[in-house]
């Protein structure tokens with residue numbers, strides 16, 4: 001395959017926000033070792049953390065000149081001499097921590113798009129084991145496939161991994177209508193869950209009911225005591241699983257929304273509250289399982305791809321932007337606005 005000698009790459013030039021992400025034309029390194037592959041990136045999906053990385057508010061140290069974003073879908077264009085599991089032309093998605101094949105992440109600095117350079121670039125070299133291969137006849141667009149990497153694997157981990165595993169007929173509560181929540185809704189529904197989602201907007205809830213068939217929608221603005229609404233629609237019992245995206249500002253209500261013995265997955269920190277609520281009593285009295293979820297391993301990514309492919313599930317792509325500097329900035333602005341439902345993606349031509 002004829003490869004170009006240069007490529008377009010975006011880099012974070014200061015920690016002053018998304019406008020500091022600048023476009024560069026750089027030499028393309030195609031010199032891979034025996035166990036590496038070169039990927040042509042076709043689409044990138046953004047996550048909330050990509051936004052806070054631009055202002056250095058994320059948990060790991062952000063290097064100067066970082067290539068942002070972790071979630072990419074692409075095509076293999078060159079393989080090392082010792083690589084046997086991937087071939088030129090295969091479709092692949094990235095994993096947030098390429099070294100995390102199984103189990104938990106030990107060092108968060110190994111994450112791409114935060115500790116290490118990410119994927120907002122036309123080509124990138126990966127170790128062959130750090131990617132998840134998509135099936136040959138995969139129905140997903142590149143944007144949909146990219147959305148599985150962080151939001152998808154996190155949602156999968158929260159519902160289907162861990163000691164307390166999901167059984168069809170159980171209920172799952174998702175907080176907000178962002179990427180993690182919407183993919184959790186799609187997966188939970190396909191697996192036979194009763195689904196409940198909260199949102200700041202009746203319009204978003206109407207859309208989600210119509211398009212995704214969520215069983216119950218609760219507006220947390222017009223129902224500040226939304227946990228009472230959750231109890232109402234679950235016969236006073238509460239839900240089996242909570243996708244806890246809000247953090248300190250929502251955790252107490254999430255615990256109050258959970259069934260005795262249920263599981264709350266601590267995933268996000270979208271609420272701005274810094275006060276630590278008193279949750280010990282509730283968790284203890286209801287024998288709750290509180291489980292920290294940090295994305296997931298390649299093993300979970302492969303399980304997710306298998307499930308999504310087997311059930312031919314579509315992913316919730318809200319908007320797709322282009323690869324010009326202006327479009328990249330617009331993509332980040334759209335993410336920041338929180339006006340969309342699901343994922344914001346960038347297509348790389």
Ligand SMILES: NC(=O)c1ccc[n+]([C@@H]2O[C@H](COP(=O)([O-])OP(=O)(O)OC[C@H]3O[C@@H](n4cnc5c(N)ncnc54)[C@H](OP(=O)(O)O)[C@@H]3O)[C@@H](O)[C@H]2O)c1
Pocket residue numbers: 046047048049150151154175176177178179180181198199200201204245246249250266267268269270271272293294295296335338339340342
């Ligand atoms: N632990 C992990 O491995 C992991 C992985 C992925 C993401 N996360 C974290 O999970 C959270 C969600 O990530 P994301 O990428 O899905 O975000 P996102 O797509 O940017 O989601 C934003 C949406 O969340 C909702 N929201 C905002 N503030 C809220 C609040 N106080 N309570 C309830 N909902 C609220 C809003 O939807 P409505 O307008 O409908 O309310 C908003 O549109 C973030 O904190 C992110 O950092 C963690």
